[in-house]
Amino acid sequence: MTERTFRIFLGAGLFVLLYISALMGRTDLILFYIGLLVFEGITNWRVPKVLTLVMHKFAYNESDMNTQELLTPAAEQAGHFNIPFEAERALRLFTALVLAVPLIFPLELLWIIPWVVASMLLLAGLTNICPLVMIFRRLGFK
């Protein structure tokens, strides 16, 4: 699974979660989502990365594959980065932080933030253009 495909799942999943939360009148469901993003961001055990690793192990002999090369971002392979932190991890932590804002600051207008994040993630996945990752890479993230 690529990061792009996972972004589609992340966006669509957040939409479904927000819709169900609205129907059920619950606000705690989004905490699981934020938890997943924070876990991925801190441990770097990202779902697409893990799935790619697992699928590759099934598809090829372990001796034949260069897993490190497979999972290393292109920027890192080329050596063009200043901050030794992957942009995809930064994206997850930033998204988690933005999603936590309406929970921390109970302003009524902030209800829109999770919906905006969901639509941005979905659009980034569908079009394979993620401005936030592009900005992070421009800033020097891996």
Added chain:
Amino acid sequence: MSEQAIISDDWTKNWQASISVKITAVVMWVIIPFGFIIALFLLNNLQNNLIASVDDDAEILLNSARVLLSENNSYDSPKLIASLERKLNKSVYCKIKFSMPDAKPIEMFANECWEKTDTINKKYFFSTLIDGKPQELALILSYRPIENIMVKHRANIIAIMIIMVMVLGLVLTWVIRLLVLRPLLKMVETTRLISEGNHDLRLELNRHDEFGYLAKFANKMLDQVFEQQKNLKHTNLELMKEVAERNRIALELMASHDQLEKLVEERTADLAVARDDALEANKAKSQLLENMSHEIKQDRND
């Protein structure tokens, strides 16, 4: 290049490569914030309407209850209950509770508003004539907090907005594909065929836009290039003819030269023979003269 371009046309398989998807992505990145602004505006209006409905609907329900009680002349007639339930479903309220002294209270619920639902209650007292007697009644109207109602409306409106934006994106991609990508691919395919040697082919785009002008000027350029190529070929042919003629003349000259050389050699040989003959004759003449002189000298001496 052509193969890449043809593959990019199939945007379901190759999103990143397709120019129509790139344009759509940029447009949608702009449209979505506007969609949210419109959604916020609609929701703000909806919230204001809901707040206003709390008092308006209460007045409507109260008046309806008063009139219906008076008309039906009964506290718990099915007709009264059915009429009030219809009014209730159209209002912001979700529960009505009637109570009268010495009578069992009557409760009516609208959708998603049951006994355990968190509600805000408004209590009204009024009197009306039932069976010709004035009766004191209490009417409790309950509604869910506006914030709770709005959460659902927000989810629905945002979901509709996102679906509309996605549909718009797909339509936009399709339209861009028709308007931009199709002529572009036609041009790519035609130029590929021309580059492979089909020099009679031309870009046939009868459009009065940039693509039309591009095709027109590209055709003009191709005509000029091929005309120049034709002229060059013609000039080359003429030059080759001239070179052949010169070669032929050179060969003829060489043949004449050889012939002359041969003639000179023959003449030289003839001259040598003639010279030898002359020398031989001269020698014979000298011998004759010498003999004659000797004979004369001998005769004279004798």
